[in-house]
Amino acid sequence: xxxxxxxxxxxxVFKGAPVELKCNYxxxxxxxxxxxxxxxxxxxxxxxxxxxxxSIKGFTADLNKGETSFxxxxxxxxxxxxxxxxxxxxxxxxxxxxxxxxxxRLAVHP
Amino acid sequence: EAGVTQFPSHSVIEKGQTVTLRCDPxxxxxxxxxxxxxxxxxxxxxxxxxxxxxxDESGMPNNRFLAxxxxxTYSTLKVQPAELEDSGVYFCASSxxxxxxxxxxxGTRLTVV
Numbered sequence: 261x262x263x264x265x266x267x268x269x270x271x272x273v274f275k276g277a278p279v280e281l282k283c284n285y286x287x288x289x290x291x292x293x294x295x296x297x298x299x300x301x302x303x304x305x306x307x308x309x310x311x312x313x314x315s316i317k318g319f320t321a322d323l324n325k326g327e328t329s330f331x332x333x334x335x336x337x338x339x340x341x342x343x344x345x346x347x348x349x350x351x352x353x354x355x356x357x358x359x360x361x362x363x364x365r366l367a368v369h370p
Numbered sequence: 371e372a373g374v375t376q377f378p379s380h381s382v383i384e385k386g387q388t389v390t391l392r393c394d395p396x397x398x399x400x401x402x403x404x405x406x407x408x409x410x411x412x413x414x415x416x417x418x419x420x421x422x423x424x425x426d427e428s429g430m431p432n433n434r435f436l437a438x439x440x441x442x443t444y445s446t447l448k449v450q451p452a453e454l455e456d457s458g459v460y461f462c463a464s465s466x467x468x469x470x471x472x473x474x475x476x477g478t479r480l481t482v483v
Contacts, residue, residue, distance in 0.1 A: 264412070302476075303476045304461065304477075305474065346413065355401075355418060355426060355468040356418070356468050356472050357403075357415050358472070360413040361412055362411060363413075
């Protein structure tokens with residue numbers, strides 16, 4: 261079955277500390293992986309996708325097919341990074357039908 | 371450019387009543403999706419429209435939910451009759467093609483009491 265697991269409901273760090281938001285997935289084929297972010301009182305928006313292999317707002321994520329993981333990392337957290345982060349999977353040919361994890365709330369303290 | 375718009379932003383209804391949620395996608399986006407997040411759980415896919423046609427409605431929980439997209443523009447999601455377990459946040463998203471980025475609305479928070 262297709263599934264996305266985000267083991268942490270809440271991740272609390274201090275400003276300047278490294279951040280790693282964990283995401284593991286279960287999928288039999290070759291999926292596309294995404295990270296979405298929802299800042300307070302804003303809509304859900306795409307942060308990055310694995311096929312782009314880019315860094316957005318200092319965040320990176322590498323798809324590890326061996327470990328079926330797509331962890332989101334940032335070396336130095338900022339207070340404005342505080343938000344809800346969702347890892348999502350889309351099956352190839354899945355017509356944008358996204359499978360989301362339960363989300364991790366990142367709280368960055370001054 | 372206006373983003374995806376959802377109405378209302380919040381709805382509180384009694385069990386057994388009917389509620390209709392509306393989604394206005396980004397102009398020109400043929401693909402429209404409904405998702406919902408039940409308290410404490412993951413965001414789950416409900417259905418996908420391509421223009422006015424239902425491409426995939428595999429996520430619709432039961433026949434109390436009816437989605438329409440007449441004319442291929444805005445979409446409505448009706449819940450009739452509403453049950454307590456229907457409470458949650460209902461998200462709408464739209465995309466230009468099936469492979470391009472899906473843009474989400476602010477969501478409608480539905481509370482059934």
